Amino acid sequence: MTNIRDLAREADVSVTTVSRVLNHHPYVADDKRKAVQDAIRKLGYIRNQTAVQLSTGQTKTIGVMLPYVDHPYHAAILQGIARCAFEEDYRFLTWQTNYVESHEQTVLQALAQREVDGLIIVSHSLAVEDILKYEQYGPIVFCEHHADVSAVYIDHYTAFQKGLAAFQSLGHTEIGICLGRPDSTNSLARKRAYQDTVACTPSEWIYEHSLTIEDGASIARHWLSQPRRPTALLTASDHVAAGIILELRKRGYRVPEDLAVIGFDGSDLAVVLNLTTVAVPYETIGREAFSIAISDTWRDHPQIEIPTTLLNGLTANPAVNER
Structure with missing residues (x-):
C-alpha cells in the first residue's frame, strides 16, 4: 500500500511537504504541490482516514440522531445539516432511532467512542439529563428547546x-x-x-x-x-x-x-x-445546529430561537356564521 514516503520519493520532495499538501497547507510552492498531486494520481494513493483521525484527534464527522429520516420535518433539518457539512468539508452519520431508547443509547455510545466529533439531536425519547451525561465526550446540540443545553429551536x-x-x-x-x-x-x-x-x-x-x-x-x-x-x-x-x-x-x-x-x-x-x-425554516435550524457542533461555542450552551411566520392562504369561513 502506498504511503506518504512513497509519494515523497516519487515527487522528489520531503515527507513534510507531502503532509502539507495532503492537509491543504497554504504555504507550499506551486511546483512542489503539483509534483505531489501528480505522484498521488500515478501511485493511486488513498489516504488512511484512521491514521488521520489518530494524528488530529478529529473524525471530521458529525452524528445526527433523529427518529425518522422520511418525515418532512426531520428531513428538512437534515438537509440543512447536509449542506453545511458539505460546505465545511465534514461528513455526517445519520441514525434513525424510531424513538427507541436503546437505539438512542447506541448513538450516544458512538460519541463516547469517538466515532463522531459531535452529535446533533433532532428529536429524542431519552431524558435530557441522561443524554447530557455524554457531553463530556463532545458537543451535543438539540433541535428543540431545553434549558441549559446547546439548542436551536422554534418557540x-x-x-x-x-x-x-x-x-x-x-x-x-x-x-x-x-x-x-x-x-x-x-x-x-x-x-x-x-x-x-x-x-x-x-x-x-x-x-x-x-x-x-x-x-x-x-x-x-x-x-x-x-x-x-x-x-x-x-x-x-x-x-x-x-x-x-x-x-x-x-x-x-x-x-x-x-x-x-x-x-x-x-x-x-x-x-x-x-x-x-x-x-418554519427547518433548514436554518439544521445549519445553525451544525455550526454550533463544530465550534467551541457549544461549551457556553448557546440557545438560538428561529422565528416562524404565518403564511396566509385561508379565506373567511361561512360556517362560523351558520353555527
Whole structure:
C-alpha cells in the first residue's frame, strides 16, 4: 500500500511537504504541490482516514440522531445539516432511532467512542439529563428547546398561538388541535398554547399521534363521527392537514366552509393546497445546529430561537356564521 514516503520519493520532495499538501497547507510552492498531486494520481494513493483521525484527534464527522429520516420535518433539518457539512468539508452519520431508547443509547455510545466529533439531536425519547451525561465526550446540540443545553429551536408555544389567533380573527371559537407525540416537549408547549389561548378546549378536540397524511385522513374520519365537532383544526404538520383536507373532499365536504384547517411547516403541500400554515425554516435550524457542533461555542450552551411566520392562504369561513 502506498504511503506518504512513497509519494515523497516519487515527487522528489520531503515527507513534510507531502503532509502539507495532503492537509491543504497554504504555504507550499506551486511546483512542489503539483509534483505531489501528480505522484498521488500515478501511485493511486488513498489516504488512511484512521491514521488521520489518530494524528488530529478529529473524525471530521458529525452524528445526527433523529427518529425518522422520511418525515418532512426531520428531513428538512437534515438537509440543512447536509449542506453545511458539505460546505465545511465534514461528513455526517445519520441514525434513525424510531424513538427507541436503546437505539438512542447506541448513538450516544458512538460519541463516547469517538466515532463522531459531535452529535446533533433532532428529536429524542431519552431524558435530557441522561443524554447530557455524554457531553463530556463532545458537543451535543438539540433541535428543540431545553434549558441549559446547546439548542436551536422554534418557540412552539408562540408558533401555535399564531395559528390559533388566525382562526379567532375569522370568528372561530370552537377550535381543535392535532399533536404528534402527546408527551414530547414540542407537543406540551403547543397544548399549553391551546389551553391558554382558546376558551373552549375539550379533550376530544385534541387529536394526538398525528404525523402523516394517513394520520390526517384518520382524524378527518374521527371528526366526522363526533356528535360535537370543532369548526377549525390547527394541525401538527402540513402533511396531517393535507390528509384531513383530502379525506373530507373525498367525502363531499368543503374546506374551509365545513372545516377550516391550518397546517404547520410551510411545505410545498401548503402551496399546492392554498393552505394557511405556520412556516418554519427547518433548514436554518439544521445549519445553525451544525455550526454550533463544530465550534467551541457549544461549551457556553448557546440557545438560538428561529422565528416562524404565518403564511396566509385561508379565506373567511361561512360556517362560523351558520353555527
